[in-house]
Amino acid sequence: MKPVLALTKGRLERQFIAFLQERGYDVQPLIDKGRKLQVETSEFFAVFAKGVDVATYVEHGIADLGIIGADILLENEPDVFDLLPLPFGKCRFAIAGEPLTHYSQRKQRIATKYPNITTKYFREKGKSIDIVKLEGSVELAPLLGLADDIVDIVETGNTLEENGLIVKEEMFDLSARCIANRNSLKLKKAMLYPLIESFKVEEAVI
Template sequence: MKPVLALTKGRVEKQFINFLQERGYDVQPLLDKGRKLQVETNQFSVVFAKGIDVATYVEHGIADLGIVGADILLECQPDVFDLLPLPFGVCRFAIAGEPSSIPSLRKQRIATKYPNITTKYFREKGKSVDIVKLEGSVELAPLLGLADDIVDIVETGSTLKENGLVVKEEMFSISARCIANRNSLKLKKSILAPLIESFKAEEAAI
Protein backbone atom coordinates (compact mmCIF):
# COMPACT_ATOMS: atom_id res chain seq x y z
CA MET A 1 0.00 0.00 0.00
CA LYS A 2 1.42 3.38 -1.03
CA PRO A 3 1.09 6.56 1.04
CA VAL A 4 -1.34 9.09 -0.41
CA LEU A 5 0.00 12.63 -0.54
CA ALA A 6 -2.12 15.74 -1.17
CA LEU A 7 -0.13 18.56 -2.77
CA THR A 8 -1.05 22.22 -3.13
CA LYS A 9 -1.16 23.16 -6.82
CA GLY A 10 0.99 25.96 -8.20
CA ARG A 11 4.11 27.41 -6.64
CA VAL A 12 4.19 25.00 -3.67
CA GLU A 13 3.77 22.08 -6.10
CA LYS A 14 6.84 23.10 -8.12
CA GLN A 15 8.94 23.74 -5.03
CA PHE A 16 7.96 20.42 -3.48
CA ILE A 17 8.80 18.50 -6.65
CA ASN A 18 12.28 20.06 -6.57
CA PHE A 19 12.49 19.15 -2.89
CA LEU A 20 11.65 15.52 -3.71
CA GLN A 21 14.12 15.42 -6.58
CA GLU A 22 16.92 16.59 -4.29
CA ARG A 23 16.15 13.60 -2.06
CA GLY A 24 16.43 11.08 -4.86
CA TYR A 25 12.73 10.47 -5.53
CA ASP A 26 11.53 9.73 -9.07
CA VAL A 27 9.54 12.87 -9.89
CA GLN A 28 9.11 12.32 -13.63
CA PRO A 29 5.47 11.18 -13.32
CA LEU A 30 4.74 14.44 -11.46
CA LEU A 31 6.45 16.53 -14.14
CA ASP A 32 4.62 14.72 -16.96
CA LYS A 33 1.17 14.78 -15.37
CA GLY A 34 -0.39 17.32 -17.75
CA ARG A 35 -3.84 18.18 -16.39
CA LYS A 36 -4.18 15.04 -14.28
CA LEU A 37 -5.21 15.63 -10.67
CA GLN A 38 -4.09 12.17 -9.50
CA VAL A 39 -0.68 10.69 -10.25
CA GLU A 40 1.06 7.46 -9.23
CA THR A 41 4.81 7.30 -8.65
CA ASN A 42 6.92 4.35 -7.53
CA GLN A 43 6.84 5.61 -3.92
CA PHE A 44 3.41 7.20 -3.42
CA SER A 45 0.13 8.41 -4.88
CA VAL A 46 -0.31 12.17 -5.29
CA VAL A 47 -3.52 14.21 -5.34
CA PHE A 48 -3.28 17.82 -6.55
CA ALA A 49 -5.66 20.38 -5.02
CA LYS A 50 -6.04 23.93 -3.74
CA GLY A 51 -4.45 24.61 -0.36
CA ILE A 52 -7.62 24.57 1.73
CA ASP A 53 -8.76 21.39 -0.04
CA VAL A 54 -5.43 19.71 0.70
CA ALA A 55 -6.11 20.26 4.40
CA THR A 56 -9.66 18.89 3.99
CA TYR A 57 -8.50 15.74 2.18
CA VAL A 58 -5.95 15.09 4.92
CA GLU A 59 -8.41 15.82 7.72
CA HIS A 60 -10.90 13.30 6.31
CA GLY A 61 -8.28 10.63 5.65
CA ILE A 62 -8.46 10.72 1.85
CA ALA A 63 -4.78 11.63 1.94
CA ASP A 64 -2.31 10.47 4.58
CA LEU A 65 0.02 13.46 4.24
CA GLY A 66 -0.36 16.94 2.82
CA ILE A 67 1.93 19.74 1.70
CA VAL A 68 0.32 23.09 2.40
CA GLY A 69 1.15 26.66 3.35
CA ALA A 70 1.10 27.51 7.05
CA ASP A 71 -1.41 30.26 6.27
CA ILE A 72 -4.07 27.59 5.64
CA LEU A 73 -3.42 25.97 9.01
CA LEU A 74 -3.45 29.28 10.88
CA GLU A 75 -6.55 30.65 9.17
CA CYS A 76 -8.73 27.53 8.88
CA GLN A 77 -7.37 25.40 11.74
CA PRO A 78 -8.18 22.00 10.21
CA ASP A 79 -8.10 18.94 12.46
CA VAL A 80 -4.78 17.58 11.20
CA PHE A 81 -1.39 16.86 12.74
CA ASP A 82 1.14 19.57 11.87
CA LEU A 83 4.24 17.41 11.39
CA LEU A 84 7.03 19.76 10.39
CA PRO A 85 8.06 22.87 8.46
CA LEU A 86 9.59 22.55 5.01
CA PRO A 87 12.43 24.66 3.59
CA PHE A 88 10.41 26.34 0.85
CA GLY A 89 7.35 28.54 0.52
CA VAL A 90 8.97 30.95 2.96
CA CYS A 91 7.24 34.33 3.15
CA ARG A 92 5.81 36.64 5.78
CA PHE A 93 2.57 38.17 6.94
CA ALA A 94 2.63 41.95 6.99
CA ILE A 95 0.45 45.01 7.42
CA ALA A 96 0.71 47.23 4.36
CA GLY A 97 -0.85 50.41 3.04
CA GLU A 98 -0.24 53.71 1.33
CA PRO A 99 2.90 55.43 2.64
CA SER A 100 1.21 58.81 2.99
CA SER A 101 -1.98 57.59 4.65
CA ILE A 102 -3.20 59.71 7.55
CA PRO A 103 -4.37 57.85 10.68
CA SER A 104 -8.15 58.08 11.04
CA LEU A 105 -10.03 58.89 14.22
CA ARG A 106 -12.42 56.01 13.54
CA LYS A 107 -11.61 52.35 14.13
CA GLN A 108 -8.96 51.13 11.71
CA ARG A 109 -10.36 49.10 8.79
CA ILE A 110 -8.23 46.22 7.51
CA ALA A 111 -8.84 44.34 4.26
CA THR A 112 -7.54 40.76 4.11
CA LYS A 113 -8.07 37.22 2.88
CA TYR A 114 -7.21 36.10 6.42
CA PRO A 115 -9.79 37.46 8.89
CA ASN A 116 -9.01 34.96 11.66
CA ILE A 117 -5.26 35.52 11.55
CA THR A 118 -5.76 39.29 11.40
CA THR A 119 -8.27 39.44 14.24
CA LYS A 120 -6.04 37.29 16.47
CA TYR A 121 -2.95 39.38 15.73
CA PHE A 122 -4.59 42.70 16.57
CA ARG A 123 -6.41 41.26 19.59
CA GLU A 124 -3.09 40.10 21.04
CA LYS A 125 -1.86 43.67 20.64
CA GLY A 126 -4.92 44.92 22.51
CA LYS A 127 -6.35 46.62 19.45
CA SER A 128 -9.80 46.29 17.90
CA VAL A 129 -10.13 46.69 14.12
CA ASP A 130 -12.86 46.28 11.53
CA ILE A 131 -12.14 43.46 9.10
CA VAL A 132 -13.16 43.55 5.44
CA LYS A 133 -12.79 40.06 3.94
CA LEU A 134 -11.71 39.93 0.32
CA GLU A 135 -10.96 36.93 -1.89
CA GLY A 136 -9.01 38.64 -4.66
CA SER A 137 -6.34 41.33 -4.88
CA VAL A 138 -6.43 43.01 -1.47
CA GLU A 139 -3.97 45.67 -2.69
CA LEU A 140 -6.91 47.49 -4.28
CA ALA A 141 -8.67 48.11 -0.97
CA PRO A 142 -6.57 51.06 0.31
CA LEU A 143 -6.32 52.57 -3.19
CA LEU A 144 -10.12 52.64 -3.57
CA GLY A 145 -10.83 53.71 0.00
CA LEU A 146 -12.37 50.43 1.11
CA ALA A 147 -9.81 49.97 3.90
CA ASP A 148 -7.04 51.86 5.64
CA ASP A 149 -4.52 49.04 5.35
CA ILE A 150 -4.27 45.39 4.35
CA VAL A 151 -2.93 42.22 5.93
CA ASP A 152 -1.46 39.83 3.42
CA ILE A 153 1.35 37.42 2.67
CA VAL A 154 4.43 39.16 1.29
CA GLU A 155 7.22 37.33 -0.50
CA THR A 156 9.23 39.86 -2.53
CA GLY A 157 7.08 42.94 -2.00
CA SER A 158 6.99 43.66 -5.74
CA THR A 159 3.17 43.56 -5.97
CA LEU A 160 2.90 46.07 -3.13
CA LYS A 161 5.47 48.34 -4.74
CA GLU A 162 3.78 48.22 -8.16
CA ASN A 163 0.55 49.36 -6.52
CA GLY A 164 2.11 52.16 -4.48
CA LEU A 165 1.89 50.35 -1.14
CA VAL A 166 4.56 49.78 1.51
CA VAL A 167 4.98 47.37 4.39
CA LYS A 168 4.08 49.19 7.60
CA GLU A 169 4.62 46.33 10.02
CA GLU A 170 6.13 42.86 9.78
CA MET A 171 3.93 40.32 11.56
CA PHE A 172 5.56 36.87 11.36
CA SER A 173 7.17 34.45 8.90
CA ILE A 174 5.65 31.23 7.58
CA SER A 175 6.69 28.37 5.30
CA ALA A 176 5.17 25.31 3.68
CA ARG A 177 4.25 22.56 6.14
CA CYS A 178 3.90 18.80 6.02
CA ILE A 179 0.64 17.76 7.69
CA ALA A 180 -0.76 14.31 8.45
CA ASN A 181 -4.05 12.59 9.08
CA ARG A 182 -4.12 11.63 12.75
CA ASN A 183 -5.35 8.07 12.16
CA SER A 184 -2.89 7.49 9.32
CA LEU A 185 0.01 8.27 11.62
CA LYS A 186 -1.06 5.37 13.80
CA LEU A 187 -2.41 2.85 11.29
CA LYS A 188 0.14 3.40 8.50
CA LYS A 189 3.18 4.22 10.60
CA SER A 190 5.43 1.68 8.86
CA ILE A 191 4.86 3.08 5.36
CA LEU A 192 4.75 6.76 6.35
CA ALA A 193 7.80 6.84 8.63
CA PRO A 194 10.47 6.54 5.88
CA LEU A 195 8.78 9.28 3.83
CA ILE A 196 8.48 11.61 6.80
CA GLU A 197 12.10 10.97 7.83
CA SER A 198 13.30 11.93 4.36
CA PHE A 199 11.52 15.29 4.74
CA LYS A 200 13.25 16.07 8.05
CA ALA A 201 16.75 16.72 6.75
CA GLU A 202 16.39 20.49 6.75
CA GLU A 203 13.83 20.84 9.50
CA ALA A 204 16.39 22.38 11.84
CA ALA A 205 17.10 25.13 9.31
CA ILE A 206 13.59 26.59 9.58
Protein backbone atom coordinates in the same frame (compact mmCIF):
# COMPACT_ATOMS: atom_id res chain seq x y z
CA MET B 1 -0.04 -0.26 -0.51
CA LYS B 2 1.45 3.24 -0.78
CA PRO B 3 0.91 6.49 1.16
CA VAL B 4 -1.45 9.04 -0.38
CA LEU B 5 0.09 12.50 -0.52
CA ALA B 6 -2.03 15.58 -1.30
CA LEU B 7 -0.15 18.45 -2.95
CA THR B 8 -1.13 22.09 -3.27
CA LYS B 9 -1.31 22.91 -6.97
CA GLY B 10 0.84 25.65 -8.46
CA ARG B 11 3.90 27.23 -6.88
CA LEU B 12 4.13 24.88 -3.87
CA GLU B 13 3.69 21.90 -6.17
CA ARG B 14 6.66 22.96 -8.31
CA GLN B 15 8.82 23.71 -5.28
CA PHE B 16 7.93 20.40 -3.65
CA ILE B 17 8.81 18.46 -6.82
CA ALA B 18 12.22 20.17 -6.85
CA PHE B 19 12.60 19.34 -3.15
CA LEU B 20 11.85 15.66 -3.84
CA GLN B 21 14.25 15.59 -6.75
CA GLU B 22 17.06 16.83 -4.51
CA ARG B 23 16.36 13.85 -2.25
CA GLY B 24 16.68 11.32 -5.04
CA TYR B 25 12.99 10.62 -5.65
CA ASP B 26 11.80 9.78 -9.15
CA VAL B 27 9.67 12.86 -9.87
CA GLN B 28 9.16 12.30 -13.60
CA PRO B 29 5.57 11.03 -13.14
CA LEU B 30 4.76 14.29 -11.31
CA ILE B 31 6.42 16.42 -13.98
CA ASP B 32 4.71 14.57 -16.85
CA LYS B 33 1.23 14.46 -15.30
CA GLY B 34 -0.35 16.97 -17.68
CA ARG B 35 -3.85 17.76 -16.39
CA LYS B 36 -4.13 14.60 -14.29
CA LEU B 37 -5.20 15.18 -10.71
CA GLN B 38 -3.98 11.77 -9.48
CA VAL B 39 -0.53 10.34 -10.18
CA GLU B 40 1.26 7.24 -8.93
CA THR B 41 5.00 7.33 -8.30
CA SER B 42 7.23 4.51 -7.11
CA GLU B 43 6.92 5.75 -3.50
CA PHE B 44 3.40 7.21 -3.17
CA PHE B 45 0.12 8.22 -4.78
CA ALA B 46 -0.14 11.97 -5.32
CA VAL B 47 -3.35 13.97 -5.60
CA PHE B 48 -3.41 17.64 -6.57
CA ALA B 49 -5.81 20.21 -5.13
CA LYS B 50 -6.13 23.76 -3.85
CA GLY B 51 -4.41 24.35 -0.53
CA VAL B 52 -7.60 24.56 1.54
CA ASP B 53 -8.87 21.37 -0.10
CA VAL B 54 -5.58 19.59 0.61
CA ALA B 55 -6.19 20.20 4.30
CA THR B 56 -9.75 18.84 3.94
CA TYR B 57 -8.62 15.67 2.16
CA VAL B 58 -6.03 15.04 4.89
CA GLU B 59 -8.48 15.84 7.69
CA HIS B 60 -10.98 13.29 6.33
CA GLY B 61 -8.37 10.61 5.75
CA ILE B 62 -8.55 10.60 1.96
CA ALA B 63 -4.86 11.56 1.98
CA ASP B 64 -2.38 10.44 4.61
CA LEU B 65 -0.06 13.43 4.20
CA GLY B 66 -0.39 16.89 2.71
CA ILE B 67 1.84 19.76 1.60
CA ILE B 68 0.28 23.17 2.26
CA GLY B 69 1.17 26.71 3.21
CA ALA B 70 1.24 27.57 6.91
CA ASP B 71 -1.34 30.30 6.24
CA ILE B 72 -4.01 27.64 5.72
CA LEU B 73 -3.24 25.99 9.05
CA LEU B 74 -3.35 29.32 10.87
CA GLU B 75 -6.47 30.67 9.18
CA ASN B 76 -8.65 27.55 8.96
CA GLU B 77 -7.27 25.41 11.81
CA PRO B 78 -8.09 22.04 10.21
CA ASP B 79 -8.07 18.98 12.46
CA VAL B 80 -4.78 17.59 11.19
CA PHE B 81 -1.37 16.91 12.67
CA ASP B 82 1.16 19.62 11.79
CA LEU B 83 4.21 17.44 11.31
CA LEU B 84 7.07 19.70 10.26
CA PRO B 85 8.12 22.82 8.36
CA LEU B 86 9.62 22.55 4.89
CA PRO B 87 12.41 24.68 3.40
CA PHE B 88 10.35 26.26 0.63
CA GLY B 89 7.23 28.36 0.24
CA LYS B 90 8.95 30.97 2.37
CA CYS B 91 7.12 34.26 2.80
CA ARG B 92 5.77 36.45 5.59
CA PHE B 93 2.61 38.03 6.85
CA ALA B 94 2.72 41.80 6.94
CA ILE B 95 0.59 44.90 7.44
CA ALA B 96 0.88 47.16 4.39
CA GLY B 97 -0.68 50.32 3.06
CA GLU B 98 -0.06 53.71 1.56
CA PRO B 99 2.95 55.53 3.05
CA LEU B 100 1.07 58.57 4.38
CA THR B 101 -2.11 57.03 5.78
CA HIS B 102 -3.80 59.23 8.40
CA TYR B 103 -6.05 57.30 10.76
CA SER B 104 -9.24 58.98 11.91
CA GLN B 105 -10.92 58.54 15.28
CA ARG B 106 -12.81 55.48 14.04
CA LYS B 107 -11.38 51.98 14.32
CA GLN B 108 -8.70 51.08 11.84
CA ARG B 109 -10.15 49.21 8.86
CA ILE B 110 -8.08 46.28 7.55
CA ALA B 111 -8.72 44.45 4.28
CA THR B 112 -7.53 40.85 4.13
CA LYS B 113 -8.13 37.33 2.89
CA TYR B 114 -7.25 36.15 6.40
CA PRO B 115 -9.77 37.52 8.91
CA ASN B 116 -9.01 35.00 11.64
CA ILE B 117 -5.24 35.53 11.56
CA THR B 118 -5.69 39.30 11.38
CA THR B 119 -8.21 39.51 14.21
CA LYS B 120 -6.07 37.35 16.49
CA TYR B 121 -2.91 39.33 15.73
CA PHE B 122 -4.46 42.72 16.52
CA ARG B 123 -6.33 41.37 19.56
CA GLU B 124 -3.04 40.14 21.03
CA LYS B 125 -1.73 43.68 20.60
CA GLY B 126 -4.77 45.07 22.41
CA LYS B 127 -6.24 46.69 19.29
CA SER B 128 -9.80 46.52 18.01
CA ILE B 129 -10.19 46.75 14.23
CA ASP B 130 -12.83 46.42 11.54
CA ILE B 131 -12.19 43.64 9.03
CA VAL B 132 -13.06 43.85 5.34
CA LYS B 133 -12.92 40.30 3.93
CA LEU B 134 -11.73 40.13 0.32
CA GLU B 135 -10.92 37.17 -1.92
CA GLY B 136 -8.98 38.90 -4.70
CA SER B 137 -6.28 41.55 -4.88
CA VAL B 138 -6.37 43.16 -1.45
CA GLU B 139 -3.88 45.80 -2.63
CA LEU B 140 -6.80 47.66 -4.24
CA ALA B 141 -8.58 48.26 -0.92
CA PRO B 142 -6.44 51.14 0.44
CA LEU B 143 -6.03 52.63 -3.04
CA LEU B 144 -9.81 52.87 -3.49
CA GLY B 145 -10.57 53.91 0.08
CA LEU B 146 -12.19 50.65 1.17
CA ALA B 147 -9.66 50.11 3.96
CA ASP B 148 -6.84 51.91 5.72
CA ASP B 149 -4.35 49.05 5.39
CA ILE B 150 -4.14 45.41 4.39
CA VAL B 151 -2.86 42.21 5.95
CA ASP B 152 -1.49 39.79 3.40
CA ILE B 153 1.28 37.38 2.55
CA VAL B 154 4.36 39.10 1.16
CA GLU B 155 6.99 37.18 -0.77
CA THR B 156 9.03 39.64 -2.84
CA GLY B 157 7.11 42.86 -2.15
CA ASN B 158 6.98 43.65 -5.87
CA THR B 159 3.18 43.83 -6.04
CA LEU B 160 3.08 46.25 -3.12
CA GLU B 161 5.76 48.45 -4.65
CA GLU B 162 4.13 48.54 -8.07
CA ASN B 163 0.89 49.72 -6.46
CA GLY B 164 2.48 52.40 -4.28
CA LEU B 165 2.15 50.48 -1.02
CA ILE B 166 4.77 49.77 1.63
CA VAL B 167 5.17 47.23 4.41
CA LYS B 168 4.33 48.99 7.67
CA GLU B 169 4.82 46.09 10.04
CA GLU B 170 6.28 42.61 9.70
CA MET B 171 4.04 40.09 11.46
CA PHE B 172 5.68 36.65 11.23
CA ASP B 173 7.41 34.29 8.80
CA LEU B 174 5.82 31.33 7.04
CA SER B 175 6.91 28.27 5.10
CA ALA B 176 5.27 25.24 3.54
CA ARG B 177 4.21 22.56 6.01
CA CYS B 178 3.83 18.81 5.92
CA ILE B 179 0.60 17.77 7.61
CA ALA B 180 -0.81 14.33 8.40
CA ASN B 181 -4.11 12.64 9.09
CA ARG B 182 -4.19 11.76 12.78
CA ASN B 183 -5.42 8.20 12.29
CA SER B 184 -2.95 7.55 9.48
CA LEU B 185 -0.08 8.43 11.79
CA LYS B 186 -1.26 5.75 14.20
CA LEU B 187 -2.33 3.02 11.78
CA LYS B 188 0.20 3.50 8.98
CA LYS B 189 3.22 4.61 10.98
CA ALA B 190 5.63 2.06 9.48
CA MET B 191 4.63 3.02 5.94
CA LEU B 192 4.69 6.79 6.49
CA TYR B 193 7.77 7.09 8.69
CA PRO B 194 10.44 6.73 5.93
CA LEU B 195 8.70 9.34 3.78
CA ILE B 196 8.33 11.77 6.68
CA GLU B 197 11.95 11.29 7.74
CA SER B 198 13.15 12.13 4.23
CA PHE B 199 11.31 15.48 4.43
CA LYS B 200 13.14 16.66 7.56
CA VAL B 201 15.51 19.58 7.01
CA GLU B 202 17.19 21.37 9.91
CA GLU B 203 17.14 24.84 8.36
CA ALA B 204 13.39 24.88 7.59
CA VAL B 205 11.44 27.94 8.76
CA ILE B 206 9.17 27.36 11.74
